[in-house]
Amino acid sequence: MSNSDSESPLIHTIGHRDNYGSTQFTSGTSQDDEAIDRRPNVPGFVANNAGMLYIISSQFFFACMNLSVKMLNSSDPPVHPFEVIVVRTGITLICCVIYMIVTGVPDPILGPKGVRTLLVIRGITGFLGLCGLYLSLQYLSVADATVLTFLTPLTTAVAGCILLKEGYSVTQAVAGFCSLLGVVLIARPPFLFNSMPAVIPDIYYLPETTPAQRLAAVGVSMIGVLGATGAYTSIRAIGKRAHPMHVMSFFSLWCTTMASLGMVVFNIPVVYPKSWRWSLLLLMVGAFGFVAQTLLTLGLQRETVSRGSTGVYIQVLFAVVLERLIFGVVPSLLSVLGAAIIVSSALFVVLTKRGPTPVNTADSTA
Template sequence: MSSRTAYTASTPSDADFRTAGSSSAQAEPLRGSSPFPGEEYQALSLHRGVFEKTKEWYDNNTGLLLIVGAQGFFSSMDLAVKKLHGIDPPVTTLQLIFVRMSITYICSIVYMLATRIPDPWFGPKGLRMLLASRAFFGFFGLFGLYYSLQYLSLSDATVLTFLTPMCTAVSGALFLKERFVPKHALAGLISLCGVILIARPEFIFGEASKSPGGAERGTPAERLGAVGISLIGVLGATGAYTTIRAIGTRSHPLHSMAYFSASCVVVSSIAMFVTETPFIVPTKVDWLVMLLMIGFFGFFGQILLTMGLQRETVGRGSMAVYTQVIFANILEQMFFHTIPSILSVIGTLMIVVAALYVALTKPKDSTLEKRLDEDELEEGLLEGENDDTRS
């Protein structure tokens, strides 16, 4: 019997052998005819088993990995934003949003037209209200982050954004009828504690949070105001994540990005005109390079994030956002020359362990889970529509 099991595991597909005889006498000639006898055959079977396990894990966590990749792009984009805020004269938050989203909108429309994606300008019918809601919430999420980077360090601004996964887990359970998994909530809480240890925000740790080469600026009142605006951004990001999940795979990711970027361009333009905010024209090459970095890094990061959230529940998928603090911490040490502390190392390990736990504890029957998720999502949306009709 063991020889038959080994042979089946080593073949590209075992479907042709499931109907074979069940006796070991029938299986033995098959093994004898293998060109990999003895130890070589067993090693090949082991390698095939590892490969299949790895592929199964990858298939189960594709959305999670896409979101992690997005955090690398977003951290690089935030670094460029932080640098531009320090240039004299500093580039304003509204101008950064205008530049980044102009590039994103152009890239999105050009790609959809080139690949002939249906409804490139307005998106699929029946989803346009959700797409518009995603754009509305997304603007406030982006503004909150960019504004806070004027006065907070990169790690401080990042740690505040990690309130979003907690909020999106609750939002997904309330509005989309997604399952709220206690073990994932526990992993999120552990990750949040790790984030706090890494960032050591001044409003929690006081003067002990200061480190050599820190990038804070402004008065305590300005920092407190930045924290408040950042919390508004958290609510905006929560709404954006929830609507992306509600849209699901019923529209192309670039439809969502086109709506989001167009909304940001229009709102930021109007806001700059009303507030008479000057438009800073780049006079140095490094200015232009960082502006382009913000645009293109934000574009690719948004693509990966949207694709990832379309494949994961908002509760589980948003947990992967915690990995951004690792990228942010590395980049801040490289460009602002901060020195990592023991608390930072401990916090990083907590985040990595919690993220791996979330990834490795996903049910193996991903197809069934996906079908259940879609059913619950559809049920939640229908209940919402019925409530609106009754009202």
């Protein structure tokens, strides 16, 4: 059911041979990954699943970042999502540009020729995905927003199959569905579990939300899902034709610019730090976001979006553990069951990865 990536015009629309690792893709690994596989001092399991492990690691830092955002939302006065985006992506942008200038990465501002259009698409869709998530949290419970956000791996898998000609096996579809079921058991959205309390503390709920506001939040969340789908797909299409910092800097630049314009257009006041804790949380949002985006970009450059996006589900497990450690929230039996399903599904996808074969290598040669 797998198709060669060489059939995808999105992946191979370049007019030069410059690359940042390899421009040749297979259904799961690139040629430099295959070279790593042949090194005797690197465990084969880690080498074969480097992309997936990067993605899973990124979800821990995304969970830490979201926890910091939630704590900012509970502050007085609350911080508008646009300001949070400006701070988070602004820090990431500065770090990316400094790194590329210091290390001598070519084209630190404009990016490599041949993929600049894809980099712009990554930046715009990434902003829509981030904005959709943060804005929906204003009128949706964290449980509902989580379930809606985790539609992204399903839509990303379909996009990767259609646009990038990547394979989407039955086992990946089953693992994705099971992971989504696990997310539902942990989040327990009220529209499915009316009589059961959610796992998230009450300080994160907005009980006075009107039906119109809730409907608008769901719509914004769906735009966020589409944006995240475009971001994941464009990262995979760019692959290693651009440095990870190029990908992150374009994302950060567009997010910082568009969120700043949004604050001006909608006359959103800037909330200035009033305590060291407030300032520390903002810095944590930026730092965790930078590390998470770096790991996610590295992972999606090495992994198909259909398979790699499955690792995104692990974020909800990290969220449950962090809430237990920080807020003392004890997960229910359903949460434990959901976490077990998610972990099992992720392990199943990792362990069933097919190693590179000579046939696939030949098919993927550009």
